[in-house]
Amino acid sequence: MHIDHVCRAIWSFITRLSEGARRLFLRGVAELVKRNDVAALYHYATMIEEHAYMDSPDVAWPGFFKQYDCLDHVELPKPPEQSGVDVFSAIRLRRSRRSYSSEPLDLHEVSAVLYHAAGIRGWDGDWPLRVYPSAGGLQPVEVYLAADRIDGVERGLYHYNPLNHSLCLLRNGRYMDTLSAIALGQDHVAKAPAALVMTAVYSRTASKYAARSYRYVHLDAGTVVQNVYLAAEAMGLATVVVGAFYDEELCRLLGIDCYNEIPVAIMPIGKRL
Known part of the structure; x- marks a missing residue:
C-alpha cells in the first residue's frame, strides 16, 4: 500500500475515535517516535482513563468453541x-x-x-x-x-x-x-x-x-x-x-x-x- 494511502487510513481511523481515545492514541504515537518502540503505541492507545475506556468494538462474536472436520x-x-x-x-x-x-x-x-x-x-x-x-x-x-x-x-x-x-x-x-x-x-x-x-x-x-x-x-x-x-x-x-x-x-x-x-x-x- 502506498504511504499516502496508509497515512489517510490512519487519519481516518483517528478521527473516528472518541476524544479521550484519540488523545491516548496520539500520545502513543509520540511515545513510539520518542522511544522507537512500537509497543509504546499499543500501550498508550489501550490505556483506561475516566473518559477513555475503549471505543465500541466492531468484532463479531465467534462462539466459545472451534469445531473441525476430523480425520x-x-x-x-x-x-x-x-x-x-x-x-x-x-x-x-x-x-x-x-x-x-x-x-x-x-x-x-x-x-x-x-x-x-x-x-x-x-x-x-x-x-x-x-x-x-x-x-x-x-x-x-x-x-x-x-x-x-x-x-x-x-x-x-x-x-x-x-x-x-x-x-x-x-x-x-x-x-x-x-x-x-x-x-x-x-x-x-x-x-x-x-x-x-x-x-x-x-x-x-x-x-x-x-x-x-x-x-x-x-x-x-x-x-x-x-x-x-x-x-x-x-x-x-x-x-x-x-x-x-x-x-x-x-x-x-x-x-x-x-x-x-x-x-x-x-x-x-x-x-x-
Missing part, C-alpha cells in the same frame, strides 16, 4: 480428580524442564494435562465454566497437540475439544522436528514425545473489549500455561513454556490466520529423565 477422534479417559500433590507443593516445586525421557506418554497423562489446562468444569446455563480464569468469561484459549510418542495415539497434529474431552486429528505425521525448527531451532522441543500449542482466538475477547483485548488474551493464556506446569508437576512430568517462535510459520502449521486466532506458546511435555 479421526480420540476419546480421552476421565481425568483424575486428585494427584496426591497439594497445590502449594506443586507451586514451590514447579520448574522449567527441558529434558525428556524416551519413554512414551500414556493417554491418562495426556488427558489429565489437557483437562487441567483448558477443560470444562461445569456449566452455568449455556455458559461453559473452564478450569482457567478468563476476562469476561470469554475463554479465548485453544489447545492443539502434536503427538509423536503417546501410547495408543497415532502420530499427528490434533485439536483438543473440551466439549467432549477428546482429540480431533487434523493431520497425520510427525511434527516435533517441525515445531523445533519453528521454535528457532530449540533442540529440546524435538526430543519431547508431545507438545501442546496454545493459541488465543482474539475475536472472542475483542467482541467485548475491543483493542484492549490483546492485553487480556495473554493474561488468559498465561493462566493456562501455569495450569499445564502445575498438572505436569503433580504427575511427575517435564515441561517448559516456549514463547520464541516464527509466528507465521506456526500459524501455517496450525491452519490459523494469525490475527483472529494468534499463537501464544509451545509447551513440549514428556516423562522426566
